[in-house]
Amino acid sequence: MFRFTISYTIVALGFILFSAVGALSADIELIRGGPADRSFIVVSGEILPGDDEKFHDAAGNLETATVILESPGGNVEAGLSIAAETRMRKFSTLVTGNGGCFSICAVVWVSGTGRAMTTDAKIGVHAAYSPQAIDGLGPLMLESGMANADIGAFLNSIGLSRKAIRYFTAAGPGEINPVTPEIAQVLDIDVALITANAVITPAQRPTPRRIAHQAARISAFGNLCAGLFDLDPGSLHKRAIQVLENGHDLFGGEIFVESLPLISDAEKRRLSEIGTMSYCLETEYTLRDEGFTTEVAGPSFDCRKAVSLTEYTICSSRDLWALDRATAHLYFLLRASYDRQNRAILLKSQRAWIVERDNCGRDISCLYTRYLDRIADFGF
Incomplete structure (x- = not known):
């Protein structure tokens, strides 16, 4: 899991200042020893066939890195390969105001295990297309069904919601669907927002899906685990309701009608897979990791x-x-x-x-x- 801490705030803000000093000299460049001694892989310019190999070489044996993206997009196959490696290596991604990130670049950005953007970052998406020769009309930009299917399959594999996948592939040639922090939030895309002097974490800007997950987990935790940990189930039930009510205030109730039953079913499947004891221990840790006080206030002894x-x-x-x-x-x-x-x-x-x-x-x-x-x- 990507953790946004005060040190990461320094990293992110430091890189913005660092990269503003001068133009990058390569399309894909590894920068070691950046702010907070973090490694960066900078992808700038159009993504072309073969750039995925350059990215692989730049990544080398890095255990962790932040991928900085400044690209108008480009070749879908190469971009998906970069995105897949970014995901597999659990790299984080960042788009700053120094350049935009569009088309397949945005797919690379969303593949990050932790995604971040500055308040002035420009990110946009559209359907994949390619020039097609039409008799008497010359080449026209037509959508590529195969490329869009590949993009959709990849986005589904990394857990994006159906509405996010549709949004990423809806705009036609010559059109752009913007991905602002607010739009990403509604699309269930967790994003850290970097302001002038701080990082607003995904937990501070919860998506509808995150809220639904939290409400379902707290409810299940109260129903199944309160006795095991000597907790008050009524208090946990009230907290689950409060989380959902806050979500309704932010996004309206309709957005949860579809997601909440699906998420509740997923929690039931998880319970069936690992058993009550493991589920309770796992859920307590997950809720606490997401910033919730689980009411487990100490061990069993004083x-x-x-x-x-x-x-x-x-x-x-x-x-x-x-x-x-x-x-x-x-x-x-x-x-x-x-x-x-x-x-x-x-x-x-x-x-x-x-x-x-x-x-x-x-x-x-x-x-x-x-x-x-x-x-x-x-x-x-």
Whole structure:
């Protein structure tokens, strides 16, 4: 996941200043050691056959990079190849006010795992077309059904909504559909917006789909996971309603009529695939990662009474809180269902497990494994 932090704000703003110093000398150029020591791959000018190979060479063995785009578009096949590699490598993409990004360039931009644009960036899309010789009329620009099908298939593969795919391929030759921050938001395209001195993250500018996902997840989290983590399901239900009401205020209610049932079905499929325990742990992490307070406010024990190094480590590691609560809940659930003899056996095994857990000390990955092993011991 692409994370927009204060350091990224410095990177983005720094690159705008850095690139304004002079014109780039190549169509595809790798810049190492840019702002915040980040690598940039700058794609400028028309995208032509063979440019995808140049892009591949520039990317080399980079683990992370930001692709800066300043292109009017060009060859669909080469552009899709660049877009596919950008996605596969989990590169982020950025369009600044130094140049526009149109046609197949916009497809490369939207392929970024994290997408960003400045407030003065120009991005536009249209259907793919090619010159066709017509007797007596000379060459005419006609839409290419095959190229548009390839573009649509790629956009679908990276998770764009149907309305976004239609928008990207709707404008005919000589026309442009602009992609502004507001239009991207309505099209369910997560974009970070870079202003004069800050980055407004996708979480701060949620799309309808993001809002629907959040409402569905919070609702499912309250219904399925509140007991596991000792939470108030009513409070979570109210928060899910509030998220959806905020979405209605932003976009109107009609936009959610189609998306919310589909997203709810997807959550049910995910639950069926991985089971309740894994789903609850995954959803708690996802919601928290998106900036929501899940109400898991600490581990199962009172951190004010922590005495061991391991307990202090658990208290300082939010990623362990839900695991600790789930483990404690399952222990007491099983204990309540056992007779005296089996309760004694369970208590003995729990004490042995606590010794193993405490041997992890500050090692969070070790603690994570210990908790998962204990949950598996309980049959979950």
